[in-house]
Amino acid sequence: MKLLVLAVGVRMPAWVQDAWHDYARRMPPDCALELREIKPEPRSSGKSVEQMMQAEARRLQAAVPPQALCIALDERGRDLSTAKLASELEQWRASGRDVAFLVGGPDGLDAQLKQRCASLLRLSSLTLPHPMVRVILAEQLYRAWAIMNNHPYHRA
Numbered sequence: 409m410k411l412l413v414l415a416v417g418v419r420m421p422a423w424v425q426d427a428w429h430d431y432a433r434r435m436p437p438d439c440a441l442e443l444r445e446i447k448p449e450p451r452s453s454g455k456s457v458e459q460m461m462q463a464e465a466r467r468l469q470a471a472v473p474p475q476a477l478c479i480a481l482d483e484r485g486r487d488l489s490t491a492k493l494a495s496e497l498e499q500w501r502a503s504g505r506d507v508a509f510l511v512g513g514p515d516g517l518d519a520q521l522k523q524r525c526a527s528l529l530r531l532s533s534l535t536l537p538h539p540m541v542r543v544i545l546a547e548q549l550y551r552a553w554a555i556m557n558n559h560p561y562h563r564a
């Protein structure tokens with residue numbers, strides 16, 4: 409199984425890239441964590457916010473591997489504990505399907521794209537800045553893996 413984070417936003421500051429790599433490199437090959445950065449639509453394009461989100465949605469959709477389970481990151485989504493995330497991770501691994509986590513850009517994710525996803529996942533009720541979302545998600549996926557494997561990283 410591969411865990412793919414498809415995130416709108418490129419050329420992130422070094423601290424974002426370092427934090428991402430710190431967690432991604434800890435994941436074992438059967439739970440590999442990969443990032444694909446999606447080019448944001450230029451905010452100077454003269455398009456409406458909806459049109460910009462639709463353009464980003466098309467790029468996100470094109471980056472989803474065939475058969476992957478799609479989960480949209482959204483502050484209005486399902487509230488999961490990390491223990492519950494660990495049990496979902498176990499099920500995803502058993503299914504053998506890749507999982508694609510979609511993270512929106514400054515204006516969020518297109519509504520129709522969200523509807524096509526299997527579920528919406530909330531990391532917090534707060535609106536988080538999009539560069540931080542990929543890092544928090546990577547840490548939570550690593551923590552969920554640690555719970556699944558009784559690794560001492562997670563202390564209950």
Ligand SMILES: C[S@@+](CC[C@H](N)C(=O)[O-])C[C@H]1O[C@@H](n2cnc3c(N)ncnc32)[C@H](O)[C@@H]1O
Binds near residue numbers: 482514516
């Ligand atoms: C700056 S936020 C966009 C906020 C936008 N106004 C909205 O309504 O979604 C950018 C992206 O980060 C992710 N995000 C932000 N806060 C989040 C949270 N609390 N839980 C999960 N994802 C979040 C979402 O994928 C969102 O599309």
